[in-house]
Amino acid sequence: xxxxxxxxxxxxxxxxxxxxxxxxxxxxxxxxxxxxxxxxxxxxxxxxxxxxxxxxxxxxxxxxxxxxxxxxxxxxxxxxxxxxxxxxxxxxxxxxxxxxxxxxxxxxxxxxxxxxxxxxxxxxxxxxxxxxxxxxxxxxxxxxxxxxxxxxxxxxxxxxxxxxxxxxxxxxxxxxxxxxxxxxxxxxxxxxxxxxxxxxxxxxxxxxxxxxxxxxxxxxxxxxxxxxxxxxxxxxxxxxxxxxxxxxxxxxxxxxxxxxxxxxxxxxxxxxxxxxxxxxxxxxxxxxxxxxxxxxxxxxxxxxxxxxxxxxxxxxxxxxxxxxxxxxxxxxxxxxxxxxxxxxxxxxxxxxxxxxxxxxxxxxxxxxxxxxxxxxxxxxxxxxxxxxxxxxxxxxxxxxxxxxxxxxxxxxxxxxxxxxxxxxxxxxxxxxxxxxxxxxxx
Amino acid sequence: xxxxxxxxxxxxxxxxxxxxxxxxxxxxxxxxxxxxxxxxxxxxxxxxxxxxxxxxxxxxxxxxxxxxxxxxxxxxxxxxxxxxxxxxxxxxxxxxxxxxxxxxxxxxxxxxxxxxxxxxxxxxxxxxxxxxxxxxxxxxxxxxxxxxxxxxxxxxxxxxxxxxxxxxxxxxxxxxxxxxxxxxxxxxxxxxxxxxxxxxxxxxxxxxxxxxxxxxxxxxxxxxxxxxxxxxxxxxxxxxxxxxxxxxxxxxxxxxxxxxxxxxxxxxxxxxxxxxxxxxxxxxxxxxxxxxxxxxxxxxxxxxxxxxxxxxxxxxxxxxxxxx
Numbered sequence: 001x002x003x004x005x006x007x008x009x010x011x012x013x014x015x016x017x018x019x020x021x022x023x024x025x026x027x028x029x030x031x032x033x034x035x036x037x038x039x040x041x042x043x044x045x046x047x048x049x050x051x052x053x054x055x056x057x058x059x060x061x062x063x064x065x066x067x068x069x070x071x072x073x074x075x076x077x078x079x080x081x082x083x084x085x086x087x088x089x090x091x092x093x094x095x096x097x098x099x100x101x102x103x104x105x106x107x108x109x110x111x112x113x114x115x116x117x118x119x120x121x122x123x124x125x126x127x128x129x130x131x132x133x134x135x136x137x138x139x140x141x142x143x144x145x146x147x148x149x150x151x152x153x154x155x156x157x158x159x160x161x162x163x164x165x166x167x168x169x170x171x172x173x174x175x176x177x178x179x180x181x182x183x184x185x186x187x188x189x190x191x192x193x194x195x196x197x198x199x200x201x202x203x204x205x206x207x208x209x210x211x212x213x214x215x216x217x218x219x220x221x222x223x224x225x226x227x228x229x230x231x232x233x234x235x236x237x238x239x240x241x242x243x244x245x246x247x248x249x250x251x252x253x254x255x256x257x258x259x260x261x262x263x264x265x266x267x268x269x270x271x272x273x274x275x276x277x278x279x280x281x282x283x284x285x286x287x288x289x290x291x292x293x294x295x296x297x298x299x300x301x302x303x304x305x306x307x308x309x310x311x312x313x314x315x316x317x318x319x320x321x322x323x324x325x326x327x328x329x330x331x332x333x334x335x336x337x338x339x340x341x342x343x344x345x346x347x348x349x350x351x352x353x354x355x356x357x358x359x360x361x362x363x364x365x366x367x368x369x370x371x372x373x374x375x376x377x378x379x380x381x382x383x384x385x386x387x388x389x390x391x392x393x394x395x396x397x398x399x400x401x402x403x404x405x406x407x408x409x410x411x412x413x414x415x416x417x418x419x420x421x422x423x424x425x426x427x428x429x430x431x432x433x434x435x436x437x438x439x440x441x442x
Numbered sequence: 443x444x445x446x447x448x449x450x451x452x453x454x455x456x457x458x459x460x461x462x463x464x465x466x467x468x469x470x471x472x473x474x475x476x477x478x479x480x481x482x483x484x485x486x487x488x489x490x491x492x493x494x495x496x497x498x499x500x501x502x503x504x505x506x507x508x509x510x511x512x513x514x515x516x517x518x519x520x521x522x523x524x525x526x527x528x529x530x531x532x533x534x535x536x537x538x539x540x541x542x543x544x545x546x547x548x549x550x551x552x553x554x555x556x557x558x559x560x561x562x563x564x565x566x567x568x569x570x571x572x573x574x575x576x577x578x579x580x581x582x583x584x585x586x587x588x589x590x591x592x593x594x595x596x597x598x599x600x601x602x603x604x605x606x607x608x609x610x611x612x613x614x615x616x617x618x619x620x621x622x623x624x625x626x627x628x629x630x631x632x633x634x635x636x637x638x639x640x641x642x643x644x645x646x647x648x649x650x651x652x653x654x655x656x657x658x659x660x661x662x663x664x665x666x667x668x669x670x671x672x673x674x675x676x677x678x679x680x681x682x683x684x685x686x687x688x689x690x691x692x693x694x695x696x697x698x699x700x701x702x703x704x705x706x707x708x709x710x711x712x713x714x715x716x717x718x719x720x721x722x723x724x725x726x727x728x729x730x731x732x733x734x735x736x737x738x739x740x741x742x743x744x745x746x747x748x749x750x751x752x753x754x755x756x757x758x759x760x761x762x763x764x765x766x
Binding site: 116429 | 504506509510514527528529530532597600602623624625628708710712713715717731732733734
């Protein structure tokens with residue numbers, strides 16, 4: 001059985017290789033014919049989106065059908081694709097087979113631009129839609145100076161705290177981002193809380209996902225805050241394996257004895273731990289379990305001010321569209337306050353348009369996640385991290401898949417007890433090799 | 443699958459008097475035989491041969507998944523890196539070593555356990571079908587399910603089933619271990635769960651082999667006052683020789699194709715990547731995590747070479763058997 005499945009997998013890999021080879025030759029033949037066309041703004045356009053939670057699907061479908069019934073010139077065909085295979089579907093689809101409008105995971109955007117699958121947006125969407133996008137949405141969607149993606153919603157990352165347990169242990173916690181724990185204060189707090197816990201654990205970092213994108217999303221902010229980073233000027237050596245990065249991840253490694261393995265996913269809501277590294281998507285469950293005892297905190301400050309991650313799914317117009325004008329009109333409608341509010345009400349995410357974010361009670365002063373909303377108001381791209389910037393968007397570069405795979409591999413090895421310096425050195429070398437092989441993705 | 447076919451061919455070509463007659467018939471049936479074989483041959487060509495040739499070609503290029511630009515010709519660089527560049531070769535050799543250790547432990551242990559279970563279940567007791575079902579059940583479970591069950595058993599907290607058990611029997615003297623996360627125990631843990639999942643399958647094959655041994659031999663042996671151990675050594679084992687060769691070779695190939703459980707445990711259960719990665723894991727993560735099509739193709743080609751060597755050994759062993 002095993003053997004059959006593995007064979008099938010090898011087969012799939014080989015098949016993918018074969019298909020890609022076919023695609024390679026097909027693409028290189030007509031690389032000049034792929035630029036987008038404006039069209040007359042009427043007709044049918046195709047839209048691909050990932051199949052999220054049921055509530056998100058309902059909002060997406062409602063947005064499309066209300067757009068279709070609000071006017072008669074453009075008809076939108078929505079196709080939802082399973083989120084597990086969404087990214088590989090887009091990656092493996094040649095550009096002339098892509099839909100007019102496609103959704104994509106933020107950090108993968110640059111690789112699609114590099115492979116000429118996306119068209120700059122400003123020629124098709126209205127100026128007001130562009131100016132209403134949050135700084136984060138713009139940072140995430142901009143590559144080489146052009147805007148390629150606009151998002152409906154962003155994401156929020158930080159620490160969740162259990163007020164009752166924090167108070168019981170006499171641990172003071174930060175009230176604002178400026179007030180964030182330092183690395184030493186945080187380690188002390190973790191130890192103090194653990195000593196009050198029956199199982200000796202006080203923190204959940206979702207450790208079972210450290211081999212995935214979660215590693216980069218959740219822990220690259222600490223590296224940024226320490227003064228290190230993932231990559232700088234197309235080179236990871238000297239940044240990813242800088243002494244600041246090594247020190248930061250060694251500190252993280254030191255928390256392991258106080259971290260609950262959280263096999264059941266209930267460590268925080270059941271009160272086994274007082275602190276949880278988590279995203280906005282945890283909010284519905286956590287707030288239901290803890291009620292008014294739930295507090296949202298900033299991640300610890302490792303030297304350069306607290307930093308957090310952000311970014312989520314974003315929408316772009318494909319380079320193969322023959323109907324750019326219609327595609328732009330649909331994006332204008334999709335990013336209206338009404339649709340964005342419906343979507344963020346459904347999934348609890350912070351809106352990625354200025355007007356909707358300003359109206360979102362959860363993320364505004366007085367709201368439960370106000371601190372995280374404030375973090376998103378201080379957003380910057382990974383290429384321009386300043387002390388005042390809090391939400392650092394992951395590097396917009398075609399080499400991102402390699403960066404995140406190597407960072408996650410290194411972090412999970414460090415978490416397993418390996419030496420941080422060795423792991424980060426190897427990761428940096430592997431990333432630099434990928435950049436050299438591809439002439440820095442120029 | 444290949445084993446049984448080659449066994450048949452070997453037997454057929456080995457048979458003396460029938461040999462020429464069979465060859466004549468084969469020639470006579472040439473036309474229709476070719477026609478009937480055509481769909482399978484076409485399928486093999488389209489889904490095995492052609493993609494594999496493409497993989498060989500790709501391994502000489504710096505090809506990326508999702509690439510618009512024409513890939514650079516890379517010569518043997520991918521292979522040179524796989525074997526000499528520390529960045530690539532380090533994980534690759536570790537993967538080979540992991541495969542090897544897994545194979546060296548799993549082949550004898552799993553075969554021995556399967557043999558033991560088969561002999562136990564071959565006895566004429568009431569309710570034997572129930573036990574057979576129970577021992578065979580893990581084979582029916584999908585590996586994803588097995589990995590999730592064992593993730594809970596091997597959980598590093600004191601509440602993990604294994605940690606709770608060892609803590610209980612040693613009255614708390616045994617500190618909870620991070621079975622999957624620490625480099626020392628991760629591969630051992632995967633070996634354990636793989637044997638648990640896989641032994642049932644070998645058991646059924648051996649059971650079938652046991653039932654083919656004529657009972658007269660055991661009766662004759664007991665008349666000669668051979669005890670149970672002597673019967674096992676001189677009758678059961680020789681009678682099972684062919685079956686055991688097949689089971690061993692099957693387990694070898696399975697051991698080199700170790701993938702599902704390590705992928706699931708690394709990606710979703712905090713498994714130690716260094717200690718758990720395998721050759722197949724290297725290939726798929728090069729392709730799907732890093733978009734590195736060229737390296738993935740090179741890994742696949744090397745992997746093919748390894749499996750080919752195993753298949754050749756398998757054939758030569760089977761030949762020895764039929765000549766005796």
